[in-house]
Amino acid sequence: MPMTRRRPGDIVRLTGRAGFGGAPGLWRIMPDGFIPWCPGGCGDPECREWVTLWEVDADGIETGAVAYHVNECEMADPDTPTPAGAGPASPASGE
Numbered sequence: 001m002p003m004t005r006r007r008p009g010d011i012v013r014l015t016g017r018a019g020f021g022g023a024p025g026l027w028r029i030m031p032d033g034f035i036p037w038c039p040g041g042c043g044d045p046e047c048r049e050w051v052t053l054w055e056v057d058a059d060g061i062e063t064g065a066v067a068y069h070v071n072e073c074e075m076a077d078p079d080t081p082t083p084a085g086a087g088p089a090s091p092a093s094g095e
Contacts, residue, residue, distance in 0.1 A: 004072075004075075004077060005046065005072070006029055006048070006050065006072055006075060007029070008029050008030060008031035009028065009029065009031065010028070010029045011026055011027070011028050011056060011060065011078045012026070012027055012028075012029065012053070012075040012076065012077070012078060013025070013026055013027075013075070013076045013077065013078050013079075013080045014027055014053075014067070014070070014074060014075060014076075015076055015080060016074070018067065018070045018071070018074035018075070019049075019053070019067045019068055019069040019070035019071070019074065020067065020068040020069055021065065021066060021067040021068060022053065022067035022070050022074070023055075023065070023067075025055055026055065026056050026057070026058070026078055027053040027054065027055050027056065027067060027070075027075075028053060028054050028055075028056050028060070028062070029050050029052075029053055030050075030051070030052040030053060030054060032051050032052050033050075033051045034048040034049060034050045034051060035048060035049040035051075035069075036048055037049070038071050038072070038073060039069075039071065040071045040073060040074070042071065042073035044072075044073060047071060047072045047073050048071070048072050049069055049070065049071045049072075050069075050070050050071075050072070051068065051069065052066060052067070052068055053066070053067040053068075053070050054066055054067075055067070
């Protein structure tokens with residue numbers, strides 16, 4: 001099943017640790033670019049690595065946490081539940 005193609009401004013859910021600094025929770029893809037292939041080696045030729053994501057709360061307000069170099073194969077749609085035991089969204093969010 002092909003993964004969802006993402007765009008700058010999209011809100012995504014990380015369900016585990018992802019990229020550098022990414023943790024379970026909601027994140028917004030920032031418009032500062034992407035690498036047009038997956039350095040994680042997921043095998044999907046269209047998977048991209050997005051340079052910067054900012055964590056957001058349930059209202060879409062930025063928490064101050066930043067993740068770098070997150071692959072699309074590490075992202076889920078925002079309504080995907082975070083698995084039990086996945087840990088807090090981030091130290092900055094206080095969750």
